[in-house]
Structures are given as C-alpha cells and as structure tokens.
Amino acid sequence: MLIPLILLPLVAALLAVVAPWHQARSLLLVVGSAGHLLMTGVLLAQPAVVGTPWLGLDALSRLVLLVTSLLFFGCAFYAVGYLEYHRVRGNRVMVPCLLVFLSAMTLAVLARHFGLLWLAVETTTLASAPLIYYNRNRLSIEATWKYLLLCSIGIALALLGIFFIGYGALVGGVHPVDLQLDALLAAAPDLSRPWLHAGFVFILVGFGTKMGLAPLHCWKPDAYGEAPGLVGALLAGGLTSVAFLAILRALQLMNAAGDGPLARQALLIMGLLSMTVAAISMVRQPDIKRLLAYSSVEHMGILAIGVGMGKLATFGALLHLVNNALTKGGLFLSVANLQRGYASKKLWEVRGAIATLPVSGTLFLAGFLAITGSPPFGPFMSLFTILRGVFGQGATAVGLGMLVLLAVVFVGMGATVLTATQGPAVQLDTPYQDKLLVVLPPLGFVLLVLVLGLWLPEPLVSLIREASALLEVTS
C-alpha cells in the first residue's frame, strides 16, 4: 500500500507528459491528487501498516503525510482554475512537475532510510525549480537560480551530515553499518559522539536551508515571492513540513543516543533567530508575497522552538505544523487571486481588496488573523499550547521573547494586510474576478483552520500525542 502511494502521482505525471490536451493534463492533476488523498485516508484509518526496512509509516509520517496530501489536493483543485487563466503558457511542464513533487514528498515522508530520505528531499528541489520559474521573467529566473543553487548546496551538506553519522557508527564499532533509521536508533548509544554531533549539525543546516530557518532562509522570500501562489502554498505548507520531518528524524537519533538536550538547544537557538529575523523583515514590508514568505520563516522558527522546548511544547509544535500548513494554503492562494486581479503584489497598488475582490480579500484578512494567532482559529490553539509548554518549563525569557516577537509580527503584518484590504474599491485593469474554482480551495483551507480552532478531532489529538512521544526520550 505504501509503494502505490508513491507510484500513483508518478504514473499520473508520466501520463501527463504524454497527454496531448491541456484539459486532460489538468484533469490528471486532480485525479492524481484525489487518489493520493483517498489512499492516504485509507492508510491512516488502519491502526498499523506493515512497512519494509525502506518504507514505513510511524505517527510522525502519518501526520506529515496527512498535511501534505490535504494541502496538495486543495492546490491541485486551484491549479485547474489557475492553469485555465494561463492557457497560453500551457501546463505541459507544470502538471508533471507538480505530480513528481508530490511523489517525492511522499517518498521523503515514508522513507525509513537516511539515504532514501535524502534522495527524496533532493528530488523535491529539482521538481520544484521549474515550478518557481513558471512565470518566465527576469525576476523568476533570479529566484529559481538562488533556490536551486542554495538548496542544492544545503542538501549536499545534509548528505555530508548523514555520512558523518554513518562514519560515527563505523568508528563506534557498529557492525554492519547501516543508515536505516531503526538500525541506527538501536545502535545510537554506540555511535561515536563527535561524528554524531557533527552529523546532526550538518543535517540541521542542510535540511534547515530547505525548511528556511534563519540564517539560511535567504532564498525563501525570493522564491515564494516570484513563484505562482499555488507553488508558494505547496512550498510553505508541504515542503517545509517535509524538511522539518527530516530534521526530526535526526533529533530522534540524538535522543536515542542520549544527546537530545544538545540537539534541542540548537533547534531553540535557530528558532528564536528565525522569529527575530522574520519579525524585523515583516515590519513595513511592501510586498505582500514576500510578507508571507517571512511569515513562513517565522512559523518555521516557532516549530523549531516548540520541539526545542520539548514535552507539551512539542505537542503544540506538531499541532502547529498542521495549522501552519493549512493556513499558508489559504493565504498563498487568496494572495495569488489578489495578485492576478491587481496585476501587482506591491502594497502601493493593492488597495481596497475586500471591496474590489470580496471573497479573496476577506480570505486574505481571515488568513492573516489566523496565522498571527488570533482566536478562534487553529494557530491560536497551537501557539497557546506551545507558550503554555514554554512557560510551564520555567523558560520565562524564551516565552516572553516569543510573545514580544509575535506582537511585533502582528503589528507589522497587520499594517500591510489592513492597508491592502481596507479602503474603497479600485477599478481593475485585468479581467480576473473571483471565480468558484480559485476561491473554493482557499475558502476550504480557512474553514478547516477555523474548525481546528473550535474543535480538535480525537483521532488527530491521539495521532499528535503518539508523534510527540516519538520525539521524547524514551529510556
């Protein structure tokens, strides 16, 4: 069941390469993602899935798989309407790349072998580069080049980190040396410490580049700013979660080796730095898409802090992973509608969005309220849980710092978002209005986030509890 889940989008991608019609390709995208979501649902309904040494489904991968699949389904739906607008540019590259991207993300989520995990994450970089270049102008070339080069180098460092851990096993006398996760976890106490620590740092830097933690985030505003909105949503909600999962795998290993506190400290520092950098950049940010990119940096920082604190905060962080991904989906897709309507994403041109494009403008405002942690949306619950965890452990300074930064972000982001959404209607030069196909997906995401804020389904809670148990020291 696990292998078909990876192969399904791949087959759809192959079909899309040979399919001669525009509509057929768009349809394949929806069918592929719907099939993926369906199979994910079936898999998650089963209490235990028999894995292989290569692929498996533990609580962490269940959680990330659910998020990625759900987000991709919404974005695929949106893509049909989006690609209809851009018929001239075609979807011959876009659809296969999107499907390969989904397949690679699934592989990364299910991988139980560090080599395979690395391979899958690298493939996501390659599959998403053409997506960022979709608009084919100078700015998108620049963004694509930075993304491709920086992420490739980052990922190469992660590979080196994985090799360091393998070498640590060799030096520690583990025989046979195997980079399979369970084998490594079992052998963790024997690993040579210096190599394990170096390996963790390199993995954190490598996958941290992919995830966009400061100070390794500099490709992020460019790539998110120039990529089409639905690609931005997939990167900010899906890919970052997958990269975070890769870091969590390394954290599991450090925990098993008894060096969890060190790893958590590193995550905590990078998380605080990310929040600070993002908060500074978001104040007076004139570009609404770059604003969202910095918001993504901020929330990656929050995830890192949550896991870095541990216990209740880990639970909050994993819940926040779900909330962040869905909210980012709603935000990026609604901003894409605004950008298309105004033919601009600059604050001096986007004005009076609610009066001009009522649904997309309102969704943008709602998404802003959600992502900054206003009740009654889901992120409020998860941020509250993280903060409770932080204060509960007596880390008052960290908690206060987070509160201050969250307030700065709220004010900074609020100034931009309110300027863009409030005010009298503007006469648009473009023919794009709110249409059902491009409005429904972001609406769905925002409603889901709202529901998650009001009511947490019991299966989700137990899934997150299981997942956070994997990240705690078990011995």
Next chain:
Amino acid sequence: MSESLLANLLLLSVILINFFCLGSARLVACIRAIAVQGVVLALLPVAVHGLCAHSLVLGLGTLCFKGVLIPGLLLRAIREVRIRREMEPFVGFATTLFLGTLIAACAFLCADWLPLAAAHHEGLLVPVALTTIFSGFLLLMTRRKALTQVLGYLMLENGIFIFAVLLSEALPLMVEAGMLLDLLVGIFIMGIVINQIRREFSTISTEQLTALKE
C-alpha cells in the same frame, strides 16, 4: 600495499585538479578538469575496496555520470551561451590559489586531530575529501559566472563522494545510483536556467541577479 599506493596517487591527482580549477580562467579547461576528476573518482572505490561487484558498478556509474554525462551537459551549455573565460572573479586567481593551498594544509593538519577509525589514520581519504569540499565552497564564493558556480557545486559533491567511499558498505547501490541520477538532473536543470539567464540578461554573470532584495 600497491592498492593503497594507487588510491593515494588518485587522491593526490584529485587535489591537483582542485588547484587547477581554482587557478584557471578558461571555463572549458575547468570543465574538462572536472571530467578528469570524475574519472579519477570512478577508479577510487575499486582502488580502495578492491575488485568487487559493488565497487565495480559504483565505479562504472560514476564514470558514466561524473566523467562523461555531466561534463557533456556543461560543455553543451557553454557552447550555447558562448562564454569562454571567467573574467574578473571577486577574488583574484592567485589569491584563490593561495587560499586553496591554505585549505589543503589545514585539512591535512586537522585530519590528524579527527577521531578517525584506526584503519583510516594513515590514508589520505579524509583530508582529500575535506580539501575538495572546501575548495568547492571557495569556487562557489569567489566566482561570478553561473557556470563556475555549478563547477564549484560539482567539486563539493565530489568531496562528499570521496568521504562516502569510507562507508560504502553502509550505502546500498540503489541509493548511490539515485544520488548520481539526482546530480545529473540537477546539473541538467541548472544548465537550462543558465541558458535562460543568458537569454534574459545577455550574460551569465550572477551579478545581474540582484533585483530581488529588501
């Protein structure tokens, strides 16, 4: 003994190629040098682990990808963009060469300090891997042309490959093949992007790529 002698000779030639790339302005020559480095790396697993199925297949794969296909892609890219020389690097060639030597010296000194397995204390694998990785970084940082940056990335990957030879028993062949394939596709996409950069800006200098900033 002859095997380790061969391995050491191969590793020394890797270092010489690093220096050549750091000091040369001619892009075609640099790409050829990286191709030769790929061929040398292909021989390395056989030289270190002896003739066995794993090292033979890995060597053949490396030969095809790093020795032939990837340099071929880069040569094609360079033919399309019609650029021959790296002009005005951020740091002069002599300085880069000097820094490269410094890196090599540091790598050899530091390798003695590292907690290596007993079998690897004598070998050159670790210091050469470190030298190649850092030389790749140096190339990435000091050059303007997008193509030279790709060469730097390739050198970085080559350094990681040398380190991977230490633990080839831990890496299943499938994963290694996948890594090579990913590298190839990556270079292919980078080649396309370089071509697009040339088409839009009529240069492949990454200096032009500065419109996106705060």
